[in-house]
Amino acid sequence: MRDARDDWKRYDAHAIPSKHSTPHLDAFLRDLIHHAEGRPLALLDVGCGTGRLSRRFFDQGFAVLGVDINREAIHAAQALAMPADASGRGVSFEVADFSDDAPPSIHGGPFDVVICQLVISIIGDVRHRANLLRHARANLRPGGWLFLSASGVSDAINPGYARLYADDLPLTGERHTYLSRNDRGEVLYATHHFTDPELRDLLETAGFGEINVTTTRETSSRRPDEAAFFHTAIGRTTGT
Numbered sequence: 001m002r003d004a005r006d007d008w009k010r011y012d013a014h015a016i017p018s019k020h021s022t023p024h025l026d027a028f029l030r031d032l033i034h035h036a037e038g039r040p041l042a043l044l045d046v047g048c049g050t051g052r053l054s055r056r057f058f059d060q061g062f063a064v065l066g067v068d069i070n071r072e073a074i075h076a077a078q079a080l081a082m083p084a085d086a087s088g089r090g091v092s093f094e095v096a097d098f099s100d101d102a103p104p105s106i107h108g109g110p111f112d113v114v115i116c117q118l119v120i121s122i123i124g125d126v127r128h129r130a131n132l133l134r135h136a137r138a139n140l141r142p143g144g145w146l147f148l149s150a151s152g153v154s155d156a157i158n159p160g161y162a163r164l165y166a167d168d169l170p171l172t173g174e175r176h177t178y179l180s181r182n183d184r185g186e187v188l189y190a191t192h193h194f195t196d197p198e199l200r201d202l203l204e205t206a207g208f209g210e211i212n213v214t215t216t217r218e219t220s221s222r223r224p225d226e227a228a229f230f231h232t233a234i235g236r237t238t239g240t
């Protein structure tokens with residue numbers, strides 16, 4: 001059985017898949033900043049890769065901590081770090097594992113917002129996904145926000161995915177999960193595509209409320225010529 005953590009620990013940091021355009025995320029953060037009063041909002045970017053988005057969040061006005069399981073990525077991200085100013089706003093990076101059963105030890109929380117951009121689909125199996133959400137919630141203040149993006153079940157718009165789901169089912173043991181491979185056919189990691197109700201259910205079970213899932217037709221982050229659905233989901237911890 002593959003261990004997703006091993007896949008991501010050894011992944012070439014400079015080839016970590018990412019999306020250049022994130023309109024839903026941008027709009028969500030603009031709205032949060034717009035309604036913020038006083039101190040800068042604290043943002044935790046889980047699975048930050050080499051820190052490009054974390055740095056962008058800092059430039060937008062957030063106090064940011066980026067975390068990732070890949071040491072090489074965090075090492076590269078340090079080049080984008082900024083020390084905290086008098087208001088406490090900076091951007092820093094740490095190695096952390098958000099899918100382990102044991103909670104990661106994270107500095108600077110609780111956070112106003114946790115971002116998991118393109119993480120829940122690749123983080124491992126059902127238990128790892130639940131751990132990710134549990135640890136995200138534990139690092140949020142009451143009334144804090146979670147934003148996540150996830151790949152959506154895409155066989156209806158891309159027959160290639162229908163084939164992948166069917167071919168890889170005996171290997172992954174899970175419907176709508178397939179193995180992402182490089183051009184030489186070597187397996188890089190497993191990817192799970194979510195249905196909308198599945199994602200809502202996961203968030204509800206993890207204790208999030210005010211859940212809002214939006215589904216859009218986009219392209220795959222590694223293969224821009226492949227049509228795929230993507231979900232963006234927002235949830236909130238209870239309390240204010």
Ligand SMILES: C[S@@+](CC[C@H](N)C(=O)[O-])C[C@H]1O[C@@H](n2cnc3c(N)ncnc32)[C@H](O)[C@@H]1O
Binds near residue numbers: 004047070116
């Ligand atoms: C598809 S990339 C997305 C990177 C970044 N969020 C972006 O959108 O540009 C997924 C990231 O999640 C990280 N990751 C995978 N498993 C993790 C875990 N258990 N804990 C923390 N980070 C993890 C990977 O190392 C990788 O950087």
